[in-house]
Amino acid sequence: MSKITVMIVDDHTLIRETWSFLLGRNENFEVIAELGDGQKAIDIARDKRPQIVLLDINMAPLNGFDVLKMIRKLSPGSKVIAVSMHSQPAYAKKMLRLG
Secondary structure, eight states, rough: OOOOEEEESSOOOHHHHHHHHHTTTTTTTTEEEEEEEEEHHHHHHHHHOOOOEEEEOOOOOOOHHHHHHHHHHHOTOOOOEEESSOOOOOHHHHHHEEE
């Protein structure tokens, strides 16, 4: 059985490392990239086409909304799970509209 490939995109190192640690304990997942930069995430998504992208919404200079738009175009098969420390329903609605 092949592993589910995951790319973690968050501008906070501790958050990336925690997700990576937790997923790394499960033999079903392979973390293929941990990135704090939206543009690099777009490049990696295009090249490696991860099955799952854990994507922070609030990053700079490219925020999660902009990154999601590009990942949808360049790696349409990737499933994106948006994460945020904010609880505004508008953020979730916007991410759902973007795919």
